[in-house]
Amino acid sequence: MKNECDVVEVIINKYGGNHDSVIAILQDIQSEYHYLPETALRVVAKNLELPLIQVYGVATFFKAFSLKPRGEHLIKLCVGTACHVRGAQPALDEVKRQLGIEAGETTEDMMFTLETVNCLGACALGPIMVVGEEYHGEMSPKKIKKILSDYKKATRSRRHDEIRVGT
Template sequence: MIETDKIIEQYGSVRSSLIQILQEAHGAFNYLPETALRRISLRLEIPYAEVYGTASFYKAFSLEPRGSHIIQVCMGTACHVRGAQPVLDEFERLLSIEAGQTTEDRLFTLETVNCLGACALGPIVAVDGEYHGNITLSR
């Protein structure tokens, strides 16, 4: 709670700062824990349902603990046609998790995305925001 309070104090407990506070809290915790959402609700005098609804609406926010490293496999049409599914399957096998999950040691989170915007290089995998193109099972 102390960390959440420090973040809120930077913005002066102003309702219009909800998104910025959620962004800061997400950065501090690497996800948005329920305790932080409840504290934000209390301090900003916003109903919890509204804070939760805002946090759950945006894909940039995670309500579950995430790994230190985020692996995103593009499943857009161009990447899918070029073999994204076998690449995803291999990540799932190697990490022993499914897309949308985090390893028990919280080292890796595996996600799928609809498009990373680099269709000519498909299939694309982003690791911590760094793009890797033309991925194959051997590469």
């Protein structure tokens, strides 16, 4: 955890230890770890001289922040009205079946986290699925299967490479 503290401190120093930049700091921590670890929040509170509850309150207020570990790829599937009409339910069922998780859960290999959202503002492309930063429109169960297997393959080969480099 020593290492973690250093990373967080670098992020805090980047913003000059200003009280106003709590959200920006938390966002940076989240993009580093995919979630907000408890130690990180404690370090932020200590360095910014804020009560821990204030940082914790911000972290729980925004849905974008997660206190639970999340996977490498965050899948946001829209189940809003327009997407629902265009077949979001079968798409959601397919994602759940492919990954073996419910909405709000993370796969065991820490590869995917599934979340449902209510509108992404791209209703014409519905049902829409966002994986990380990439938008995939007009999802059908068949297309979902392909997209997810592509991500799985890419992530697996990358992880293998990392292990090889590591050893």
